[in-house]
Amino acid sequence: MxxxxxxxxxxxxxxxxxxxxxxxxxxxxxxxxxxxxxxxxxxxxxxxxxxxxxxxxxxxxxxxxxxxxxxxxxxxxxxxxxxxxxxxxxxxxxxxxxxxxxFPNTTFVDPEHHQASLYKSQGAIRAGAKVNDQITIQGTRFAVYAPAARSVSVVGDFNAWDGRTHPMSSNGDGVWRLFIPDVNHGARYKFEIRSKNGDVLPHRSDPYAHRIEQFPSFASVTCFDDKHVWQDQAWVNRKIEDIYEKPMSIYELHIGSWRRSGDNQPLTYLEIKDQLVPYVKEMGYTHVELLPITEYPFDGSWGYQPVGLYAVTSRFGTPEDFKALVDALHQANIGVIMDWVPAHFPADSHGLANFDGSKQYEYPDPKKGWHPEWNSLIYDFGKDHVVNYLISNAVYWLEEFHIDGLRVDAVASMLYLDYSREDGEWIPNKDGGNHNYEAIDFLRRLNETVYLNHPRCFTVAEESTAFPGVSKPTYMNGLGFGFKWNMGWMNDSLTYIKRDPIYRQHHQGELSFSMVYAYDEQFVLPISHDEVVHGKGSMIAKMPGDAWQKFANLRAFSAYMYFHPGKKLNFMGNEFAQGQEWSHERSLDWHLLDIDFHKAQQSLSKDLNHLYQNEPSLQYDHSHYGFEWISYDDSANSILAFARKAKDSEEHTVAIINFTPTPHGNYRIGVPRAGRYQVIMDTDDTHYTGSGYAQIKEYSTEFSVSHGRNQSIELQVPPLSGVLLKWLGES
Missing domain, CATH: 2.60.40.10 (Immunoglobulins)
Known part of the structure; x- marks a missing residue:
């Protein structure tokens, strides 16, 4: 005894x-x-x-x-x-x-799993302990990786949060395990970890938890409610197509502030489903992109400081509710992209920071492991368990929630060791340079895993530097992403459009330069949430001039974006010229649709989306064969003219964008082919509250040399407008 x-x-x-x-x-x-x-x-x-x-x-x-x-x-x-x-x-x-x-822990052996599917063998998992042929004890098997811990206990409502009651066992592999009978769906729990030196750490949320409560508890919740029956088989089993030759118009969305109820409460996943799906369908968007919906403690981070990569944020409902939203979008033939944040994580005491009393998830040295710009910790991409944790998480969202694409946040911060650091504040790599080789290897492995196992899915990099081959395959020494955000186009075009038209003639290159590198990567043209927050103002607020000119400028810019090669991304509210700068704490200004200017901008956004989906020449946007300059140097008039060409046919369109308030009654441009050209888009149309300047809707070419071409047309160019003409064939 x-x-x-x-x-x-x-x-x-x-x-x-x-x-x-x-x-x-x-x-x-x-x-x-x-x-x-x-x-x-x-x-x-x-x-x-x-x-x-x-x-x-x-x-x-x-x-x-x-x-x-x-x-x-x-x-x-x-x-x-x-x-x-x-x-x-x-x-x-x-x-x-x-x-x-x-029930000895040896009874519960981790199932064999793919390297990217650790989520199937970690965290809180419903399990049964077989007593004999007639009796199986239901309960939950808990597992957590904490190799530096002296001891680990499961604490929760089922044991009054008493760390003495349910100590876990480890067999020396760093994973602590315990099967607790009769703990079922909806149980709140955390891990109580004692470090090597004997200190009891703050209770940790389960890194693999599928649900985590909000402030103040941040408790993990066992989640075995698998009631949703997917109805999107037609979508997930669709024919694999070349996404580079398909239209992609993305509606970027923050669930908590798209629309709100009368008492300013965010809509739930189920409430937003009933309103969002028909709206996105009607507007002609092909995809929605959700700001991070993995769990996060601070509302003001918008999800970009996640603590709980495996948990759907409980702010708006349950994982099953979120599945219903994704399912409904798929049934409407709308793809779902989610922002995913593997670059860094916050130092909240219930999260991954110093998880078991040691730096298990972050780089130990703050010169490599602390992000000075965001006051957060950087994952240690040199550790196998960290890489497996992150890649398994990416696969989790694709498999369990049928997510179609991952937009990877802050890739540049991962690639460079000196990102946001001054001299002496960073550690060079083994060759003395500033590239983080470990992060580069991680990103390549991530993309290889996604594309090998889920060929209908894709990845997108938010990457703002000239790092080569971001969207090139890994066998070509690229990072392997499917797409890259074109931050250069975004910065140059917004800088240009904010200028008073009288000064634009001196900055024509800000618009034309993007075509110098347009095919170096597989680009998405983003006008994202980052451009309408933190004092930058809304898109309509950026435009110069009086009210009419502001909206005319925005319409011309919208046309320029859709006529330009590259997939499209617009943040919610841009489609109807949201008035106020975006705030996560309130709804968009939907009441503005009672005003003609705003309603007209919404109509234009809808028509541009449908035009993009139906016009083959605008879809061939990832090959230089699909684009041809006509005039990029008419800086005196601030006019751009170019042709867009369809793949494997003679179909083409001609785009003319006038960035000044001056109309032109007989502006001659050379065109690729003889024949008839019909106006299929004119942002100055009175339907869009434009001036209706151009009355002629169809032109025939003349044998008159212009812009190095034998055939040309003399057309009416409206003020502050984008015009698209479609070739109808020979006269």
């Missing part, structure tokens, strides 16, 4: 036991004359041992001291058996439970 007491006193009693199965449950008695049942229940007054499948009493346990240690013994002839415990607590309450320490 002294041996037992000493073991418990030194380990379980002090919540520092790393091998609870060695001292709890059925044990060979110290005298080796039979079996001893040892139970640790510090708040119990008495305990009865019952048969596993009935209320038959097997014995009453004896309390060995006043510290919660109970003992029962059986003679040597007794064979091992399974049992339940009826516990009467000191407050008079009585509970019956199945002792977890009768």
């Amino acid at each position: 002294d041996l037992i007491k000493n073991a418990l006193t030194n380990d379980v009693l002090n919540t520092q036991c790393s091998d609870p199965f060695g001292c709890l449950g059925l044990q060979e008695s110290p005298s080796k004359k039979g079996l001893s049942l040892i139970v640790w229940q510090p708040e119990a007054a008495s305990i009865r041992v019952l048969a596993i499948d009935s209320d038959k009493e097997l014995t009453k346990m004896s309390e060995t001291d006043n510290q919660g240690l109970f003992l029962a013994e059986w003679p040597k002839t007794t064979t091992r058996f399974h049992y339940r415990l009826e516990i009467t607590y000191k407050d008079g309450s009585v509970y019956t439970l199945v002792d977890p320490y009768q």
Whole structure:
């Protein structure tokens, strides 16, 4: 008995036991004359041992001291058996439970898994302990990687958050495991970790939790509610197509502020589903891109400081509710992209920071592991378990939630060791340079895993530098992304459009330069949330001039974006000229649609999307064969003219964009072919609250040399406008 007491006193009693199965449950008695049942229940007054499948009493346990240690013994002839415990607590309450320490952790072996599917063998997983052919005990198997921990316990509502009650076991591989019977869906829990030096750390959320509560608890929640029946088979099993030759018009969305209820509460996943899906469908967008919906503690981070990469944020509902939203979008033939943040994570005490008392997830040296711009920690991409954790998470969203694309946030910060750092504040790589080789290897492995296992899915890099080959395959020494945001186009074009038209003639190159590198990468043209926040103002607020000119400028800019090669991305509200700068704390200004200017901008956005989807020449936007300059140097008039060409046919269109308020009644341009050209888009049309300057809607070419071409047309060019003409064939 002294041996037992000493073991418990030194380990379980002090919540520092790393091998609870060695001292709890059925044990060979110290005298080796039979079996001893040892139970640790510090708040119990008495305990009865019952048969596993009935209320038959097997014995009453004896309390060995006043510290919660109970003992029962059986003679040597007794064979091992399974049992339940009826516990009467000191407050008079009585509970019956199945002792977890009768199921050795060796019973639960991690299933074999793909390197990217660790989520199937980690975290809180519903499991059954098979007692015999008739009886299986339901419960939850908990697992957590904490190799530097001295001990780990599961704490939760089921044990009054008492770290003494459910110590976990580790077999030396760094993973702590415990099966707890009768813990089912909806149980709140965390991990209590004691570091090597004996300190009890703040309770940690489960890194693999599928649900995490909001402030103040941030408790993980067991989540086995798999009720959703997917109805998107036609979408997920669709023919694999070349996405570079398909239109992609992306509606970037922050769920919490798209629309709100009358009391300024965000819509739930189910509420937004009923409103968003028909709206996006009508507007002609091919995809929605969701700002991060992985769990995050601070509303003001918009999700870009996640603590809980495996959990759908509970702000708007359950994982099943979110699946319903994705499902409904797919049934409407709308793809779903989610912003994904593997670059950094915040230092919140319930998260990954110093997780087991050591730097398990972040680089140990702050010169490499601390992000000075965002006050967050940087994942250590040199550790296998970190890389596996992140890649498994990417696969999790594609497999479990049918996500179609991952837009990877802050890639530039991952690629460069000196990102946002001054001299002396960063650690060079082994060759003395500033590239983070470990992060580069991680990104390549990520993309290879995604495209190998999910060929209908794609990745997009938010990358703002000239790093080569971001969207080139890894076998070409690229990073392997499917697309890259064209931040150069975005910065140059916004800088240009904010200028007063009188000065634009001196900055024509800000618009034409993008075509110098347009095919170096597979580009998405983004006008994202970052451009309408933090004092930058809304898109309409950037435009110069009086009210009419502001909207005319915005219409011309919208046409320029859609006529320009590259996939399109617009943040919510841009489609109807949102008035205020975006705030995550309020709804978009939907009431503005009662004003003609705003309603007209929405109509133009809708028409441009549908034009893009239906016009083959605008879709061939990732090959230089699909574009031809006509005039890029008419800076005096601030006019651009170019042709867009369809693949494998003679179909083409001619775009003319006038960035001044001056109309031109007889502006001559050369065109690729003789024949007739019809105006299929004119942003100055009165339908869009334009001036209606151009009355002619169809032109025939003349044999007159212009812009190096034998055939040309003389057309009416409206003020502050974008015009697209479609070739109808020979006259």
